[in-house]
Amino acid sequence: MRALVFTKPSTVELLHVADPVPAPGETLVRVCAVGICGSELHGISSSDFRRPPLVMGHEFSGTTEDGRRVTANPLLSCGTCDLCTIGQDHLCRNRSIIGIHRAGAFAEYVAVPSAALHTLPDSMSFDTAALIEPLANAVHALNLAAPPPGARIAVLGAGTIGLMALLVARQYSTDVSVCDLAEDRLDVAVRLGAANTGPDLEGEFDVVIDAVGAAATHALSVLRLRPGGSAVWIGLLSGDAAFDGQHIVREEKRVIGSYCYTSAEFTHAVKLARDVPLDWATPFPLDDGVSIFTELMHGRHDVVKALLHP
Numbered sequence: 139m140r141a142l143v144f145t146k147p148s149t150v151e152l153l154h155v156a157d158p159v160p161a162p163g164e165t166l167v168r169v170c171a172v173g174i175c176g177s178e179l180h181g182i183s184s185s186d187f188r189r190p191p192l193v194m195g196h197e198f199s200g201t202t203e204d205g206r207r208v209t210a211n212p213l214l215s216c217g218t219c220d221l222c223t224i225g226q227d228h229l230c231r232n233r234s235i236i237g238i239h240r241a242g243a244f245a246e247y248v249a250v251p252s253a254a255l256h257t258l259p260d261s262m263s264f265d266t267a268a269l270i271e272p273l274a275n276a277v278h279a280l281n282l283a284a285p286p287p288g289a290r291i292a293v294l295g296a297g298t299i300g301l302m303a304l305l306v307a308r309q310y311s312t313d314v315s316v317c318d319l320a321e322d323r324l325d326v327a328v329r330l331g332a333a334n335t336g337p338d339l340e341g342e343f344d345v346v347i348d349a350v351g352a353a354a355t356h357a358l359s360v361l362r363l364r365p366g367g368s369a370v371w372i373g374l375l376s377g378d379a380a381f382d383g384q385h386i387v388r389e390e391k392r393v394i395g396s397y398c399y400t401s402a403e404f405t406h407a408v409k410l411a412r413d414v415p416l417d418w419a420t421p422f423p424l425d426d427g428v429s430i431f432t433e434l435m436h437g438r439h440d441v442v443k444a445l446l447h448p
């Protein structure tokens with residue numbers, strides 16, 4: 139089969155590779171749509187976390203050999219460790235992720251543990267279904283923030299996760315501000331219901347979602363919080379926390395890390411995807427995967443979300 143393969147730092151190549159062979163308890167999925175994730179664009183500059191050669195791709199939809207239309211929760215948990223037992227399966231001690239720790243969906247086929255599959259509603263397109271995984275990330279971030287109805291919410295970054303955070307935040311409040319340097323992305327945020335947009339963030343907020351993860355946005359997310367407010371960090375650009383710890387103490391501000399989603403939140407995202415506008419992704423054939431991946435890696439931002447069609 140054809141697959142887009144991470145072969146060495148900052149390099150993906152379209153190669154012919156062997157079809158995956160599903161192990162017992164696994165299902166072969168013919169991939170129809172797969173999203174390119176920001177974590178993949180930034181994550182392949184080194185080979186520390188993702189190890190080449192690797193077929194990446196963890197946001198996907200497709201069909202099974204018996205004709206089911208599916209997506210999959212790519213976060214595989216053991217179900218038996220102390221964290222799985224208390225419902226924190228996204229923090230499983232033995233977790234692995236499709237497309238990171240095993241072959242993913244930048245290919246014609248991907249093998250998936252059958253328990254990770256979710257059947258799609260008939261009316262949902264494969265392109266929409268490929269966005270369920272990033273939507274689930276935002277469901278988790280807002281659950282952690284737990285904004286009261288009508289809260290003042292800000293989202294830093296209008297990439298895919300930022301826009302998903304906007305869509306989920308709009309379920310709680312109409313007062314959602316979105317900040318990004320790219321004007322074309324802010325245009326999408328306005329269309330999706332952002333009350334205020336701009337290159338900088340002014341004012342005070344009950345909740346700030348940092349969907350960038352740079353030192354500057356870490357600092358801004360805490361600075362713009364009201365006393366007692368919550369900053370939720372979901373972006374992974376930099377490890378630099380960039381805030382004054384005493385400020386956190388005196389103002390009782392909370393900084394919460396957000397990683398993936400529980401299996402219950404993924405299930406919720408499958409349902410929510412029917413009700414929120416997810417029509418802003420741009421599909422490309424897998425054969426164009428190398429060029430679009432490379433352009434996005436080098437900062438192309440007119441395409442907010444690229445999907446590949448194998």
Ligand SMILES: [Zn+2]
Nearest residue numbers: 175176177197
């Ligand atoms: Zn992702």
Ligand SMILES: [Zn+2]
Nearest residue numbers: 216219222230
């Ligand atoms: Zn576990």
